[in-house]
Every structure is written in structure tokens, then in C-alpha cells.
Amino acid sequence: MTEDTRMSLTTTASSTIVAPTQFMQGRNETYAYRRFGHGAGRPLLCLQHFTGTLDNWDPAVTDPLASGREVILFGSAGVGRSTGTVPPTVTGMAAHALGFLDSLGVDNCDVLGFSLGGMVAQQMARDRPSIVRRMILVGTAPRGGEDIMHLDKPTLARHLGDPTLKGYAVLQKIFFASTPSSQAAGSAFIERLAQRTDDLDTAPGREVASAQMAAFREWEQATGTRFGDLKGIHQPTLVVNGLHDELIPVSNSYRLAESLPNAVLLAYPDSGHGSIFQFHESFARQAAAFLASDAPFAPY
Amino acid sequence: MTEDTRMSLTTTASSTIVAPTQFMQGRNETYAYRRFGHGAGRPLLCLQHFTGTLDNWDPAVTDPLASGREVILFGSAGVGRSTGTVPPTVTGMAAHALGFLDSLGVDNCDVLGFSLGGMVAQQMARDRPSIVRRMILVGTAPRGGEDIMHLDKPTLARHLGDPTLKGYAVLQKIFFASTPSSQAAGSAFIERLAQRTDDLDTAPGREVASAQMAAFREWEQATGTRFGDLKGIHQPTLVVNGLHDELIPVSNSYRLAESLPNAVLLAYPDSGHGSIFQFHESFARQAAAFLASDAPFAPY
Numbered sequence: 001m002t003e004d005t006r007m008s009l010t011t012t013a014s015s016t017i018v019a020p021t022q023f024m025q026g027r028n029e030t031y032a033y034r035r036f037g038h039g040a041g042r043p044l045l046c047l048q049h050f051t052g053t054l055d056n057w058d059p060a061v062t063d064p065l066a067s068g069r070e071v072i073l074f075g076s077a078g079v080g081r082s083t084g085t086v087p088p089t090v091t092g093m094a095a096h097a098l099g100f101l102d103s104l105g106v107d108n109c110d111v112l113g114f115s116l117g118g119m120v121a122q123q124m125a126r127d128r129p130s131i132v133r134r135m136i137l138v139g140t141a142p143r144g145g146e147d148i149m150h151l152d153k154p155t156l157a158r159h160l161g162d163p164t165l166k167g168y169a170v171l172q173k174i175f176f177a178s179t180p181s182s183q184a185a186g187s188a189f190i191e192r193l194a195q196r197t198d199d200l201d202t203a204p205g206r207e208v209a210s211a212q213m214a215a216f217r218e219w220e221q222a223t224g225t226r227f228g229d230l231k232g233i234h235q236p237t238l239v240v241n242g243l244h245d246e247l248i249p250v251s252n253s254y255r256l257a258e259s260l261p262n263a264v265l266l267a268y269p270d271s272g273h274g275s276i277f278q279f280h281e282s283f284a285r286q287a288a289a290f291l292a293s294d295a296p297f298a299p300y
Numbered sequence: 301m302t303e304d305t306r307m308s309l310t311t312t313a314s315s316t317i318v319a320p321t322q323f324m325q326g327r328n329e330t331y332a333y334r335r336f337g338h339g340a341g342r343p344l345l346c347l348q349h350f351t352g353t354l355d356n357w358d359p360a361v362t363d364p365l366a367s368g369r370e371v372i373l374f375g376s377a378g379v380g381r382s383t384g385t386v387p388p389t390v391t392g393m394a395a396h397a398l399g400f401l402d403s404l405g406v407d408n409c410d411v412l413g414f415s416l417g418g419m420v421a422q423q424m425a426r427d428r429p430s431i432v433r434r435m436i437l438v439g440t441a442p443r444g445g446e447d448i449m450h451l452d453k454p455t456l457a458r459h460l461g462d463p464t465l466k467g468y469a470v471l472q473k474i475f476f477a478s479t480p481s482s483q484a485a486g487s488a489f490i491e492r493l494a495q496r497t498d499d500l501d502t503a504p505g506r507e508v509a510s511a512q513m514a515a516f517r518e519w520e521q522a523t524g525t526r527f528g529d530l531k532g533i534h535q536p537t538l539v540v541n542g543l544h545d546e547l548i549p550v551s552n553s554y555r556l557a558e559s560l561p562n563a564v565l566l567a568y569p570d571s572g573h574g575s576i577f578q579f580h581e582s583f584a585r586q587a588a589a590f591l592a593s594d595a596p597f598a599p600y
Contacts, residue, residue, distance in 0.1 A: 181597075243558050243565065254554060257567055258543050265543070267557055267565035268599055282599035285589075297481075299568055299582035 014038075014066060016059035016073075017195045021081065026103045029084040029096065032075035032201065037066025041291055042133050043109045046073045047097065047117025049139075050149060050216075051209050053080040053201035058277045059192055064284035069110070069291070074100060076120075079208055080201035086211035090116075090143075090219050094123035101131060110291055112136045115248060115273065116212060119143075119219055125233045136287055138240045139273045141252035142230055142259060144222030148248050149213065155246045168193060175274030177244045182270050185278035227259035236298035237263040238290045240283065242275030264290070264298045314338075314366060316359035316373070317495045321381065326403045329384040329396070332375035332501065337366025341591055342433050343409045346373045347397065347417025349439075350449060350516075351509050353380040353501035358577045359492055364584035368592070369410070374400060376420075379508055380501035386511035389518050390416075390443075394423035401431060410591055412436045415548060415573065416512060419443075419519055425533045436587055438540045439573045441552035442530055442559065444522030448548050449513065455546045468493060475574030477544045482570050485578035527559035536598035537563040538590045540583065542575030564590070564598045 013019050019036035034054055035043075044065055048056060054073050062071050077084035077096045087093055097120055101109065110133050113121030118140025125132045141148050151160055159165060159173035168190035176186035223229065237260050241253035250267055257265035266286060268275040276283040293300045319336035334354055335343075344365055348356060354373045362371050377384035377396045387393050397420055401409065410433050413421030418440025425432045441448050451460055459465060459473035468490035476486035523529065537560050541553040550567055557565035566586060568575040576583040593600045 250554075250558070254550075257569070258550075261569065263569050265565065265567035269557070269561065269563050270597070279597075279599040285600075289585075297570070297579075299579040300585075 016057050016062045016066075016071075018198075019073075021054065021199050021201070023081075024100060024103050026096075026099045028099075029077045029082060031077070031096070031100045031103075032081040033100070034073040035070055037069060037071045039068035039070075041069030041110070043070040043072055043106055044291065045097070045101065045106075045109050045111045046071060047111065047113040047120045048074070048076075048079070049115035049117060050212050051204045052114075053204065055080075055196055055201045056193065058189060058280060059195065060189075060280035061276055061284060064280075065112075065287060065291075068288055072104075072106075072109075075201065078211070079204060086208050088211045088214035088218065090119045090123050090215050091127075093120045093215065094127055097124055098128055098131065107131060108133055110134045110136070112138070112287070113140060114138045114276075115140055116215070119215075122230075122233065125235055126229065129233075129235070132235050134291060134293075135235050135237045136240065136290065137237060137253075137256060137263075138276055139242065139245055139248055139253075140256070141219070141248050142227055142256045143219055144226045145220060145252040145255065146249070148220050148252070149216045153246070171274075174247060175272055176278060177242070177270055177272045179270055182272065182278060185271075186274065189274060189277040227255055230256065230259040231261060233260055234262055236290075236293070236295070238287065238298065238300075239263050239265045240276060240286075241267050242271035242273060242278070243267050243269055244271060245273045245275070247273040262298045264300070314363075316357050316362045316366075316371075318498075319373075321354065321499050321501070323381075324400060324403050326396075326399045328399075329377045329382060331377070331396070331400045331403075332381040333400070334373040335370060337369060337371045339366075339368035339370075341369030341410070343370040343372055343406055344591065345397070345401065345406075345409050345411045346371060347411065347413040347420045348374070348376075348379070349415035349417060350512050351504045352414075353504065355380075355496055355501045356493065358489060358580060359495065360489075360580035361576055361584060364580075365412075365587060365591075368588055372404075372406075372409075375501065378511070379504060386508050388511045388514035390419045390423050390515050391427070393420045393515065394427055397424055398428055398431065407431060408433055410434045410436075412438070412587070413440060414438045414576075415440055416515070419515075422530075422533065425535055426529065429533075429535070432535050434591060434593075435535050435537045436540065436590065437537060437553075437556060437563075438576055439542065439545055439548055439553075440556070441519070441548050442527055442556045443519055444526045445520060445552040445555065446549070448520050448552070449516045453546070471574075474547060475572060476578060477542070477570055477572045479570055482572065482578060485571075486574065489574060489577040527555055530556065530559040531561060533560055534562055536590075536593070536595070538587065538598065538600075539563050539565045540576060540586075541567050542571035542573060542578070543567050543569055544571060545573045545575070547573040562598045564600070
């Protein structure tokens with residue numbers, strides 16, 4: 001990206017790279033968010049991953065989607081510059097997201113939930129079905145899922161404990177597969193994230209990671225019949241994952257798609273947790289086609 | 301479809317419903333086939349399911365694909381009006397398909413393999429990699445797969461042994477899920493098959509079913525490391541299945557996509573073995589997008 005292009009994006013503010021951070025006073029907290037793009041589609045609420053902030057959205061994914069609708073990147077309580085503390089349950093996070101939409105005056109939208117954000121999206125659809133039109137659940141798991149974010153696994157711990165890996169370099173290792181092609185895609189991904197240089201979010205501290213990790217452990221506990229709660233989510237849903245995800249294995253996406261009554265499953269090769277960043281052109285095309293549909297069924 | 305439309309299709313012969321059956325003299329056998337459509341894409345070889353003939357291709361699937369390329373429906377040895385006997389192994393069937401393409405002068409094509417046909421497609425890609433550009437594997441299983449076409453399972457046997465179900469009515473029961481929506485799609489599917497009324501194939505006898513069933517049993521046996529043989533298939537591949545397939549469970553598609561180095565997985569809700577007939581509009585769109593790609597990787 002050249003300097004000139006950046007100027008023009010600043011003018012329109014229609015890119016993940018330059019969209020200004022805004023603040024919405026909710027009932028109890030002030031939420032940081034970014035909102036950009038336009039088009040005939042419903043607004044797309046984007047819910048972020050473990051310890052991710054507004055700065056962790058890949059412009060190669062969210063910019064193309066912003067050409068057909070408003071994209072709303074949401075900072076939940078206690079994350080980045082949003083006030084409050086991170087709830088230790090997904091249900092608590094869903095309550096914040098619903099309260100934020102209420103404050104914003106959005107009573108129906110599409111939701112893209114990535115990883116932890118995908119769990120929050122499921123909970124929102126259960127707690128307030130009317131507010132969710134279509135959902136995209138990426139690299140995530142149903143309640144009662146398996147092997148969710150166990151960072152002490154050797155395959156993950158060796159990168160997380162590697163003192164030579166700084167900042168986003170850790171993301172490249174754990175979000176992408178170990179193949180040269182996936183690692184190259186990971187390198188391009190972190191270069192894209194680094195394109196945003198102003199108006200950055202606050203880096204999350206240990207208390208964010210700790211509360212979100214507690215939420216993962218709680219989410220692993222099934223309530224009632226395992227996956228039975230998914231039967232009540234009727235929204236057309238697109239479930240997406242990398243076939244070699246170490247953080248939240250793809251088996252969780254299989255269970256999601258099998259148990260949700262109305263979900264298409266799309267899984268990508270040669271990729272891990274960050275599959276949609278690796279295959280951003282494909283994902284943006286698929287997601288746009290899915291969101292463009294008004295059919296009562298998920299296939300698009 | 302009105303009579304007038306049918307006349308115009310007869311004139312162009314560009315539909316599954318009216319394409320004339322042709323015969324190709326191979327080295328040892330004469331193969332029945334149908335060839336129609338045109339466009340810039342590679343020819344698409346279509347390989348049929350257990351006891352299926354040329355008449356079992358759904359025009360709602362193969363007609364849209366014929367608008368971008370030639371579609372070639374292949375009758376393997378011993379099936380329909382092709383001469384010879386059905387080999388009791390997938391490898392034997394792959395040899396017939398390769399010999400047919402040789403006789404036709406096709407040295408590179410795309411392949412759509414459904415169920416048994418998907419196994420034959422995999423074997424072709426292993427035995428002659430140069431002849432396959434891209435593959436679509438629908439409702440099928442890798443060598444060493446599980447629960448492949450066990451027709452004595454109660455969920456299947458109750459339909460197969462039901463004397464009140466005649467002809468295609470059995471297909472409606474076993475290719476589609478038990479939900480009203482899936483059964484309605486099944487009913488529409490068999491109505492579409494019935495649109496072809498002339499130049500029909502010979503119905504397969506018991507010896508066809510028996511040899512093909514032997515091929516399934518042989519295919520269930522892994523050779524060497526389970527699924528290890530898939531690592532050598534580098535063609536971009538699209539793996540498709542219904543999430544509730546009783547004939548060849550979707551777990552086989554999971555294993556295919558996980559073990560092939562270059563495969564996208566697409567799975568449909570509320571559907572069984574016949575998912576692509578139920579969601580024919582979606583499948584035709586997805587398949588066309590996949591086949592239109594020249595990328596070295598499968599995501600499209």
C-alpha cells in the first residue's frame with residue numbers, strides 16, 4: 001500500500017486500516033468500536049478472538065465485506081479501550097454485545113464471530129434470536145466442544161514459550177500451519193495488520209487473557225444433552241475452519257455443523273486457526289455470497 | 301418443462317434430458333456415454349454411483365455445469381449399455397475410465413465423482429495424475445473409509461426392503477434425509493430424473509450390484525498407512541457431502557479433506573447422500589466457481 005492510497009482511505013474512512021475508533025456509552029460501560037463501509041446488506045457485527053483487539057481484524061477480510069454493508073468491529077468490556085472488566089463466561093460477553101447493539105440502535109444484523117467471538121455469536125443467537133439474521137462462525141466450537149484453546153499443548157507451548165518470537169510473530173506460528181505456504185500467508189497477514197499505525201487499541205493485559213481463558217473452560221462444559229442447545233439456533237449459519245487448526249480443532253466445526261439445523265460447513269486445506277486470513281480472497285467471496293442470500297436455508 | 305422447451309433442447313442436445321447416448325469402442329469394451337455442453341472449461345467427466353446409469357444424472361446439476369464446458373457422462377463396463385462386466389474393484393473401474401478417455405482423445409479433464417464414482421476418481425488421480433486437472437468428490441470415501449454402503453443397516457434396510465416403494469421412490473428415501481424439506485427435495489429430484497423418456501439406459505441387474513458391492517468391501521481395506529495414499533494426490537479437490545448421509549457417512553469426507561493436501565470441504569445441512577441434488581443451485585454455483593479457478597490451490 002502506498003502513502004497515496006492511505007490518504008484516500010483516510011478520507012473515506014472505509015477501511016479497517018483507517019476507520020476511526022468510536023465510543024458508545026452503554027448502560028454500564030463505554031464500548032470502543034469501529035464502523036465503516038456501506039451497502040444494501042445488514043450491518044455485520046464482528047466479534048474478536050482471544051486477547052484480540054480492534055487492531056486484530058485483517059483488512060483483507062473485513063474491507064471486501066465492507067463494500068456491501070456496514071462492518072462494525074466491537075471491543076467487548078475490558079478489552080482495548082472499552083471500559084469494565086472481561087466477564088469470565090461467554091454468556092457475560094454476549095450480554096455486552098447485545099447491550100452494545102441496543103445502544104447503537106441495531107435491532108437486526110449479521111454476525112461474524114471468530115474463535116472466542118464465534119462462541120459469543122452462538123450465545124447471542126440463543127439469548128436474543130431476533131437480533132441475528134445470519135451468522136458466520138469461524139474457527140470456533142460449540143458449548144461442550146473439545147480441546148478448546150489448551151495453550152499448554154506441546155504444539156502450541158513451543159511457540160508461546162519461545163523468547164525469540166516477538167509480538168505478531170507468535171500469531172504467525174500459532175494461527176497458521178507449519179507448511180511454507182501457510183507460514184508465508186501468516187507473514188503477509190501480520191504485515192497487513194501492521195498497516196494500521198494510528199489510533200491503535202490498548203494491548204490486553206494478563207487479566208484479559210485470564211478471564212477469557214476461564215470463559216473457554218466454562219464453555220467446554222456441556223449443559224444437558226451435548227450439543228442439544230444448538231438445535232434451537234435456526235439462523236442460516238456458515239461454519240468455517242482450517243482443517244489443521246491446533247487452537248480449536250476442526251472437529252469442533254464438524255460438531256457445530258452437524259448439530260445446528262441450518263449450517264453449511266466450509267473447511268480450508270493447508271491452514272490452521274487463521275484459515276480465513278490465509279485464503280482471504282476465497283473467504284471474502286464465500287462470505288459475501290452467503291450474506292447476500294435471503295433464503296431461509298444456509299446453502300448459497 | 302413444457303413440450304416446446306423440450307423440442308428446443310432436443311435440437312441443441314445440450315441437456316442431460318435429451319443428450320443422445322453415444323458409443324465409443326475402447327480397447328476391449330464399447331462404452332456408452334453422453335456428451336453435451338460447451339465453453340472454455342476443461343471437459344468434466346462424471347462418474348456415477350452404485351447401480352446408477354447415465355439416466356441417473358440430475359439435469360439440475362449437470363445442465364448448469366454444461367454451460368461452461370463439455371460434460372461427459374460415462375457408463376463404465378457392464379453398466380447400462382456398455383459391454384463387458386463390472387470389475388469387483390475400484391482400481392478395475394478406474395482402468396476402464398482411463399481407457400475410455402484415451403479412446404476419446406481426452407488427455408486432461410476435470411472429474412466429478414459421486415459416491416462410487418468418487419472412489420474411481422481418486423484412483424484415476426493416483427494411477428494417472430496427468431489426466432486430472434481438478435476433482436469434485438461428492439458423497440464418497442477414501443480407501444480405508446468407514447461404514448461404506450452397508451445396506452443391511454436398519455436405517456437403510458427398512459427402505460430397501462419396503463415392498464411399497466417402487467423404482468425411484470427408494471432413492472428418495474435413502475438419498476435424502478427424513479425431514480419434510482429433504483424428502484420434498486427428493487421428490488423433486490426423481491421428477492427431474494423422469495424428464496428423460498427416450499433413449500434410456502438398461503437397468504442394472506443383480507450382477508452389477510454384486511460386483512460393485514465387492515468393490516466397496518475391497519475399498520474399505522486400507523493399504524499401508526490409513527489415508528496415507530491420499531497425500532500423493534495434489535490436484536485441487538472439492539469434497540462435498542450431506543451432513544446426514546446414511547449411505548457413506550460424512551466422517552469419510554472429513555477424513556478425505558484432512559488427508560488430501562489440497563482439498564476444500566463443503567458440507568450441506570438437512571441432507572443425506574443426495575445433498576447436491578437437494579441444493580442443486582448452490583452446488584452448481586460452487587462447483588462452477590471451483591472449476592473456473594486456475595489457482596494451484598483448491599480454495600475458490
